[in-house]
Amino acid sequence: MSDFKDFIGSEKGPQCPRVYILALTDTLNVISGKWKLPIIAALLRGANRFKDLLDSTEKITPRMLSKELKELEMNSIVERKVYNQMPVLIEYRLTKSGKDIANVIDSMIDWGMVHRTQVITNSDTGEEKVNKTVG
Amino acid sequence: MSDFKDFIGSEKGPQCPRVYILALTDTLNVISGKWKLPIIAALLRGANRFKDLLDSTEKITPRMLSKELKELEMNSIVERKVYNQMPVLIEYRLTKSGKDIANVIDSMIDWGMVHRTQVITNSDTGEEKVNKTVG
DNA sequence: AATATCAGTATACTTTTGTATACTGAACAT
DNA sequence: ATGTTCAGTATACAAAAGTATACTGATATT
Numbered sequence A, B: 001m002s003d004f005k006d007f008i009g010s011e012k013g014p015q016c017p018r019v020y021i022l023a024l025t026d027t028l029n030v031i032s033g034k035w036k037l038p039i040i041a042a043l044l045r046g047a048n049r050f051k052d053l054l055d056s057t058e059k060i061t062p063r064m065l066s067k068e069l070k071e072l073e074m075n076s077i078v079e080r081k082v083y084n085q086m087p088v089l090i091e092y093r094l095t096k097s098g099k100d101i102a103n104v105i106d107s108m109i110d111w112g113m114v115h116r117t118q119v120i121t122n123s124d125t126g127e128e129k130v131n132k133t134v135g
Numbered sequence C: 001a002a003t004a005t006c007a008g009t010a011t012a013c014t015t016t017t018g019t020a021t022a023c024t025g026a027a028c029a030t
Numbered sequence D: 001a002t003g004t005t006c007a008g009t010a011t012a013c014a015a016a017a018g019t020a021t022a023c024t025g026a027t028a029t030t
Helices: A004-008 A018-031 A036-045 A050-056 A062-074 A096-124 B004-008 B018-031 B036-045 B050-056 B062-074 B096-124
Strands: A078-083 A089-094 B078-083 B089-094
Touching: A004 B096, A018 A036, A018 A096, A018 B096, A036 A050, A036 A062, A036 A089, A036 A096, A050 A062, A050 A089, A062 A078, A089 A096, A096 B004, A096 B018, A096 B096, B018 B036, B018 B096, B036 B050, B036 B062, B036 B089, B036 B096, B050 B062, B050 B089, B062 B078, B089 B096
Parallel strands: none
Antiparallel strands: A078 A089, B078 B089
16 A cells, blocks of 8 residues: 555655656546546446447537547557457457556545545534535 | 445446445545645645645645635535634644545555556557556 | 735636537448 | 448537736734
């Protein structure tokens, strides 16, 4: 485990290694935006053709799907395979990294669920808070 | 552990519970954007006044810092405390949830580092790939 | 009295991200 | 021959996110 807290903990202590920052921004780039996680989820569910992804990712336009798939491919999250039969068949599949990102998703879900219970518990103690995403 | 993969795994299997989706988007909202993680990192390092955060978060403008802190406060990641001495002293501190998010950051770093070694290993096997964030 | 610090706000941009709508071209299917 | 499916592209636009620069008002400091 990398334990970011140890490096971020003190100004005079060891500096947070640059590779950690790079790894972190990589991850954020991969999952940020409106469509990345829905697309990854659809691929995890087994959808693999452009049309499947269009149908199973609600409300996405072909332009956005095309753009997002290109980015995911550039970042080695997705592989695009062309089968030269007639008519041509194109499949998108998650790479190993693409599948592994489910671990990050799990830790996000865990934090999010605990966070919600903490927010609700605190608002019961009389402290009124306005919350944008949690309430 | 929530194990998102079990729910996403099959179309006929159990559906991914809605609370998981909510928790996930909460988390993404908290960490997405250019400044959220740098600010959280600065707070973990111990900075707690507006001026400290301005100085330790490189290149951020007061407008952005003010805006981000308000959002973090609304989402119960940060607490704003006003000490009514003269001159007035204002401190920002991470809540329990705010501190706990370091766990998510750790899992992001872990994934990002493994991902980088996998990308480099694969590009050694002759397959040339263009990568936006990893190379 | 002039200057500096703290904790921001105000106004006006620019850039990035996402949407809407229509279209293309190749290969079938009827 | 006409229509449909697949796998996208093209153009234009709207909205969100971020930047630049200047300013405010209260309280010190010199």
